[in-house]
Amino acid sequence: xxxxxxxxxxxxxxxxxxxxxxxxxxxxxxxxxxxxxxxxxxxxxxxxxxxxxxxxxxxxxxxxxxxxxxxxxxxxxxxxxxxxxxxxxxxxxxxxxxxxxxxxxxxxxxxxxxxxxxxxxxxxxxxxxxxxxxxxxxxxxxxxxxxxxxxxxxxxxxxxxxxxxxxxxxxxxxxxxxxxxxxxxxxxxxxxxxxxxxxxxxxxxxxxxxxxxxxxxxxxxxxxxxxxxxxxxxxxxxxxxxxxxxxxxxxxxxxxxxxxxxxxxxxxxxxxxxxxxxxxxxxxxxxxxxxxxxxxxxxxxxxxxxxxxxxxxxxxxxxxxxxxxxxxxxxxxxxxxxxxxxxxxxxxxxxxxxxxxxxxxxxxxxxxxxxxxxxxxxxxxxxxxxxxxxxxxxxxxxxxxxxxxxxxxxxxxxxxxxxxxxxxxxxxxxxxxxxxxxxxxxxxxxxxxxxxxxxxxxxxxxx
Amino acid sequence: xxxxxxxxxxxxxxxxxxxxxxxxxxxxxxxxxxxxxxxxxxxxxxxxxxxxxxxxxxxxxxxxxxxxxxxxxxxxxxxxxxxxxxxxxxxxxxxxxxxxxxxxxxxxxxxxxxxxxxxxxxxxxxxxxxxxxxxxxxxxxxxxxxxxxxxxxxxxxxxxxxxxxxxxxxxxxxxxxxxxxxxxxxxxxxxxxxxxxxxxxxxxxxxxxxxxxxxxxxxxxxxxxxxxxxxxxxxxxxxxxxxxxxxxxxxxxxxxxxxxxxxxxxxxxxxxxxxxxxxxxxxxxxxxxxxxxxxxxxxxxxxxxxxxxxxxxxxxxxxxxxxxxxxxxxxxxxxxxxxxxxxxxxxxxxxxxxxxxxxxxxxxxxxxxxxxxxxxxxxxxxxxxxxxxxxxxxxxxxxxxxxxxxxxxxxxxxxxxxxxxxxxxxxxxxxxxxxxxxxxxxxxxxxxxxxxxxxxxxxxxxx
Numbered sequence: 029x030x031x032x033x034x035x036x037x038x039x040x041x042x043x044x045x046x047x048x049x050x051x052x053x054x055x056x057x058x059x060x061x062x063x064x065x066x067x068x069x070x071x072x073x074x075x076x077x078x079x080x081x082x083x084x085x086x087x088x089x090x091x092x093x094x095x096x097x098x099x100x101x102x103x104x105x106x107x108x109x110x111x112x113x114x115x116x117x118x119x120x121x122x123x124x125x126x127x128x129x130x131x132x133x134x135x136x137x138x139x140x141x142x143x144x145x146x147x148x149x150x151x152x153x154x155x156x157x158x159x160x161x162x163x164x165x166x167x168x169x170x171x172x173x174x175x176x177x178x179x180x181x182x183x184x185x186x187x188x189x190x191x192x193x194x195x196x197x198x199x200x201x202x203x204x205x206x207x208x209x210x211x212x213x214x215x216x217x218x219x220x221x222x223x224x225x226x227x228x229x230x231x232x233x234x235x236x237x238x239x240x241x242x243x244x245x246x247x248x249x250x251x252x253x254x255x256x257x258x259x260x261x262x263x264x265x266x267x268x269x270x271x272x273x274x275x276x277x278x279x280x281x282x283x284x285x286x287x288x289x290x291x292x293x294x295x296x297x298x299x300x301x302x303x304x305x306x307x308x309x310x311x312x313x314x315x316x317x318x319x320x321x322x323x324x325x326x327x328x329x330x331x332x333x334x335x336x337x338x339x340x341x342x343x344x345x346x347x348x349x350x351x352x353x354x355x356x357x358x359x360x361x362x363x364x365x366x367x368x369x370x371x372x373x374x375x376x377x378x379x380x381x382x383x384x385x386x387x388x389x390x391x392x393x394x395x396x397x398x399x400x401x402x403x404x405x406x407x408x409x410x411x412x413x414x415x416x417x418x419x420x421x422x423x424x425x426x427x428x429x430x431x432x433x434x435x436x437x438x439x440x441x442x443x444x445x446x447x448x449x450x451x452x453x454x455x456x457x458x459x460x461x462x463x464x465x466x467x468x469x470x471x472x473x474x475x476x477x478x479x480x481x482x483x484x485x486x487x488x489x490x491x
Numbered sequence: 492x493x494x495x496x497x498x499x500x501x502x503x504x505x506x507x508x509x510x511x512x513x514x515x516x517x518x519x520x521x522x523x524x525x526x527x528x529x530x531x532x533x534x535x536x537x538x539x540x541x542x543x544x545x546x547x548x549x550x551x552x553x554x555x556x557x558x559x560x561x562x563x564x565x566x567x568x569x570x571x572x573x574x575x576x577x578x579x580x581x582x583x584x585x586x587x588x589x590x591x592x593x594x595x596x597x598x599x600x601x602x603x604x605x606x607x608x609x610x611x612x613x614x615x616x617x618x619x620x621x622x623x624x625x626x627x628x629x630x631x632x633x634x635x636x637x638x639x640x641x642x643x644x645x646x647x648x649x650x651x652x653x654x655x656x657x658x659x660x661x662x663x664x665x666x667x668x669x670x671x672x673x674x675x676x677x678x679x680x681x682x683x684x685x686x687x688x689x690x691x692x693x694x695x696x697x698x699x700x701x702x703x704x705x706x707x708x709x710x711x712x713x714x715x716x717x718x719x720x721x722x723x724x725x726x727x728x729x730x731x732x733x734x735x736x737x738x739x740x741x742x743x744x745x746x747x748x749x750x751x752x753x754x755x756x757x758x759x760x761x762x763x764x765x766x767x768x769x770x771x772x773x774x775x776x777x778x779x780x781x782x783x784x785x786x787x788x789x790x791x792x793x794x795x796x797x798x799x800x801x802x803x804x805x806x807x808x809x810x811x812x813x814x815x816x817x818x819x820x821x822x823x824x825x826x827x828x829x830x831x832x833x834x835x836x837x838x839x840x841x842x843x844x845x846x847x848x849x850x851x852x853x854x855x856x857x858x859x860x861x862x863x864x865x866x867x868x869x870x871x872x873x874x875x876x877x878x879x880x881x882x883x884x885x886x887x888x889x890x891x892x893x894x895x896x897x898x899x900x901x902x903x904x905x906x907x908x909x910x911x912x913x914x915x916x917x918x919x920x921x922x923x924x925x926x927x928x929x930x931x932x933x934x935x936x937x938x939x940x941x942x943x944x945x946x947x948x949x950x951x952x953x954x
Contacts (some may be wrong), residue, residue: 031713083636134731134841157735180678189678192655203931212839213870215643215652215910216525217691218813218925219952220934224654224687228680245735268597272708274778315737376675378597407676462681466668473940478933489682 032073032117036094040076043086048073048124059119062106063166064454067366072099072470079124081198081206081237082445088235088483089204090159097486102173102233103145105166107370108452110177115486120235122172128152129238137212138193140423141238159246161187161278164448165356174237176254178228180448182279182311182355185271185405187244189448191227198238199226200477203248225474230256231485233309233478247313250278252348253324255331255339258302259282263306264381267404270310273330275323279311280405281355282380287362287401289353293359299354304337309355344361358401362412369413369427373438374447377407386437387411394422394430408447409438428457435461451489459490495536495580499557502733503514503539506549506849511587513538522582525569527917528831534785535562535576539554542587542842544661544669544700550583551698552667552744562947563694567610568629571915573640573693578949583698585635591933592701593616599652599706600658601673605635605699624650624741627911628819635699641691643911645742645774645818648734649869650707654690661701662689665942668913675703688937693913696941697770710776714740714809716787716795718802719767726769727844729797730867733773736789742774743868744818745843750825750864762817767800771867772818785806821864825875832890833875836901837910840870850874857893859886872901891920898924914952922953 041049050056053072060069078084091098095448097117104111113119126143138147147155151161154294164181173179175197180189187193196210210216210223219431225366226234258265263282270280292299301307310327314320321341328339362368375383384400387409391398397416402409413430415423435445435458445462446455460468468490478484504512513519514537523532541547554561560580567574576582588762589606596619603612610630612623622899626643627637636642638660643652661671673679677822687696718725726745733743747769755762764770773790775782784804791802805811825831838846849864850872854861860879867874878886898908898921908925909918923931931953942945 132839132841135839136734137839140648178680178684180680184678186583188655191684192651201929201933207927207930207933211837211905211907213837213906213910214872215837215866215869216907217641217643217835217909217911217913219914219922219931220696220937221641221654221687222930222933225937228682228684233683247736247737268599269598271599274708274710335527367843368845372641372675372680374674374678376595376598376600378595403678406678440753442674443676444674444679444681446680447676448680448682451682459682464670466664467670467672467685468682470664470670470941473681474688474937477940478754479938 032096033094036090036096037074039090040087043082043090044076044078045352048077048079048083050077053090059101059113059121062104062109062111063361064109064129065108065370067454068110068111070114071446072119073116075119075121077121077124081200084120084235085204085206087367088200088202091118091483092204092481093203095481095483098481099338099485102142102170102176103168103208105169105242106173106177107449108454110452110488112451112453114453122170125237126200130159131156131158132212135157135212138241138243140171140239140241142170142175142239144171145169146171146174152229154246156188156245157246160193160241161244162193165184171239175236175239176230177450178448180408182281182403184403185280186276186278189288191224191240194223194227194239194453195224195242196240196461197226197236199234199236199410202481202484208357210240214242230452230488232475233484245385248315249320250311250313251317251320251324251341252351253312253339253341254301254351255308255310255328256301257306257308257335258304259335260306260384261353261381262335263308263406266308266331266336268378269330270327271405273323273326277310277312279403279407281309282404283401284399286399287358291357291361294357294364296353299423330396362399362414369431371431371434372447372449373411373413373435373443373445374408375441375443377405378407379441380404380407380457383409383438383441387434388428390433390437394426396426396430398434407443431458453488456488456490495559496557499553499559500537502553503550506553507539507541507546511542511546513540522564522584524891525567525572525574527570527572528826528833530575530917532574533575533577535582536579538582538584540584544663547583547663547698548667548669549702550877551663551665553669554581554946555665555944558944558946560946561806562948563639563698564633565605565639568632568911569636569640569915571909571917573913573915573951575916577916585633588700594621595675596621598675601704601706603634603702603704605633605638605702607634608632609634609637616706617709621706623656623704624707625653625656627651634702638699638702638912640911640913643871644899645744645866647866648743649739649741656705657686657690657702658705659703660689660699662697662699664697665944665947673703677705693915693951694949695938695951704909709714711778712780712783713774713776714780714783714787714804714945715814716766716773716775716790716802716804717772717814718773718791719764719800720769720771720798721767721800722798723769723847724844725798726771727867729771729794729799731841732791733791736786738786740773740775742866742869744772744774744865745867746864747862747905748771749862750821752818754824757820757827758817760926771797772835791951824861825877832894834874834894834897834910835871835910836874836906836908837871838896838901838904838906840868842904843870843872846872846901846904850897853893853896853900855890859889859893861897870906894921895924919951919953
């Protein structure tokens with residue numbers, strides 16, 4: 029744990045102004061955690077809320093001079109404790125840098141500060157017929173946070189994940205130096221791609237102070253097709269063929285019956301089709317409902333060949349919203365229901381069914397139920413080992429070994445530890461299952477190149 | 492210039508076998524250059540042609556031990572001298588590692604060795620209804636070479652560039668250690684993205700020995716719409732609106748009349764529409780010609796509003812092929828026609844017209860004609876300052892300053908030095924125009940982290 033000197037605080041106050049320093053314990057406590065289930069809160073010693081790049085630079089310059097660890101923070105909606113100040117020190121919250129600087133409708137780009145929320149961005153873009161297609165589910169997330177974790181979500185089938193939409197960055201290095209990387213173009217072959225290196229580095233390499241985003245046009249309509257199956261294998265088996273149709277949906281989700289029961293209870297609402305074992309949801313956008321429904325007819329034909337029950341398109345916007353809401357409520361419903369852990373292993377898409385059945389067997393051996401659902405279109409599987417019918421203590425005791433086995437199973441299938449949540453503190457112990465010592469050493473050397481005195485979010489991703 | 496000891500050669504022979512060593516001067520001379528116009532050939536002292544990853548690893552281990560610089564080489568079709576062994580030493584040619592290891596039709600991925608050509612890959616994929624969408628124009632290029640330069644090309648509007656299709660790598664570090672990065676999935680938030688860092692690093696960080704590629708389905712038909720305009724500004728001005736249509740073309744190219752005259756002469760063929768000043772070519776794919784033609788009708792309507800002459804879809808496959816061939820012959824035609832330099836500056840797409848008109852003015856001041864054409868859909872502009880009506884000596888004398896001004900103009904518009912050809916040796920002097928000293932130092936530090944003794948393609952990108 030670092031200590032922070034009065035002199036450091038005084039100089040920080042001179043540089044940023046007293047209104048951008050936070051030392052009140054109650055306020056500091058609000059920077060102590062993110063949304064990681066069971067994550068232990070850890071308050072920083074001090075926090076700053078810089079208003080511009082120069083203040084971020086001044087903060088890092090001083091932090092380096094005084095050897096104070098800096099934990100950058102967006103909206104705190106992460107699921108891996110990436111923004112938890114585990115080494116104490118200083119939280120650098122980007123909440124005041126929340127402006128949309130430019131929307132270029134002709135170039136399909138926007139330039140924003142990191143503190144802007146996905147919700148605010150979506151609203152501003154929709155007003156001019158544009159969209160930012162990454163949808164990690166939590167619209168209060170800040171753009172900067174999604175850059176730090178390379179956030180994914182439901183739309184990755186068509187639009188990819190955060191890193192595919194980030195064209196350029198302004199970032200402040202541990203030295204206080206400000207760099208710009210990339211720009212408002214998709215093609216670049218001009219030296220190392222620092223944009224992509226910083227994206228997903230969880231605040232361990234630099235503090236992002238401006239983001240140039242790639243946009244898409246806003247589609248006039250978005251529709252959902254809901255397809256019940258009697259076996260998960262059949263549901264997942266249909267996905268490759270769906271993706272061979274001429275058009276690409278923005279998302280394909282899968283889930284099993286178990287989660288529906290829990291969500292129905294959470295929402296206090298009756299959900300349809302609970303007699304079936306597994307489900308696909310195909311998410312499509314287009315300019316006319318007719319064209320989307322034509323596409324759904326083709327998807328339905330594929331699914332029927334794979335043993336699906338009749339598929340269903342919600343008949344009203346309200347019914348559609350209800351269905352999507354139910355999907356987005358999986359995590360909060362589980363959170364309320366039981367002691368919770370969340371994994372987000374990614375495997376090659378065609379191996380989802382095999383992976384899920386392995387996770388079931390592994391869970392059974394531990395007497396812990398592993399609920400799975402996720403992104404069938406991109407291989408990202410969310411796993412919740414839930415402590416139903418088990419004492420909290422017994423669950424907690426068995427959890428680490430169970431998780432290790434689940435990760436090993438995913439990696440053995442050619443997967444990775446985290447598809448979209450990041451490693452942070454929460455998954456750090458498990459990253460070596462999927463990364464060789466040579467690879468981890470290389471990451472450490474890169475970290476050292478950026479941040480030789482290790483002040484940038486130390487202890488995250490790896491030690 | 493390094494020297495290579497007899498002992499080093501003997502140990503290399505032991506490790507790889509004599510048949511994988513090249514020391515014959517004539518054969519070595521074939522590794523002395525790529526296709527950079529005017530690039531000075533530089534033969535290596537020795538070359539190796541390893542047949543597998545273990546042999547690449549053995550080569551690098553020995554090279555590091557003996558301090559021998561290593562220049563990795565694909566098919567040698569580059570345009571920036573990235574694979575020219577400027578420090579002498581050893582060329583590591585990946586020509587024998589040219590196997591397609593796996594094509595996963597359900598997962599839309601392939602795993603290939605770096606020496607496979609784009610042509611061979613395309614053929615194998617087409618046989619199973621798949622495609623690798625990156626099309627830098629030169630189908631004899633090796634996949635490994637395209638990874639090294641982050642090659643772009645005409646299809647970037649819909650499919651992005653090489654880095655967007657690279658899901659994972661196996662690579663050998665300067666230490667001889669073999670790492671694997673990424674995998675057969677699009678989502679990953681598990682530590683730094685070394686896949687993206689190595690992609691585009693021009694062989695200065697690691698030697699890529701296996702590539703996992705993202706594939707697309709093969710469309711049944713590909714068509715071209717050819718649209719003449721009287722002003723380049725009008726042509727480029729139509730692009731944003733074309734991209735707001737519901738469907739996305741795979742490419743939008745622009746060119747001016749001047750290049751048509753040169754290509755017509757080169758091909759000895761009459762090309763149509765030469766009374767117009769500027770042209771767009773919109774490249775679209777689909778499953779039925781009717782749907783593509785419907786799309787073209789919508790594009791035509793947009794272009795008419797922007798002052799276009801009537802557009803034309805080639806009436807036969809032969810006519811279509813002729814038109815695309817003419818586009819692909821721009822570079823060889825220019826090469827035969829005149830002393831040549833080639834720049835591939837990228838600017839934000841909406842700024843192409845302004846940039847082209849600036850390049851014209853700059854050229855006029857130097858008495859050098861700057862021919863431009865390129866990828867209107869992604870802002871990548873090819874510029875050829877041609878020595879027409881000027882002595883070779885005068886042209887060559889004026890060239891460096893002219894190029895500097897062209898780069899400065901592109902950078903001032905928010906662009907970058909190279910969109911798709913890479914920096915290599917040829918553009919090294921110009922990279923600092925678009926990269927701050929801090930950014931370059933950061934790249935050097937990253938290079939140092941990977942390759943502390945600087946044996947990997949030294950002297951490329953930066954000093």
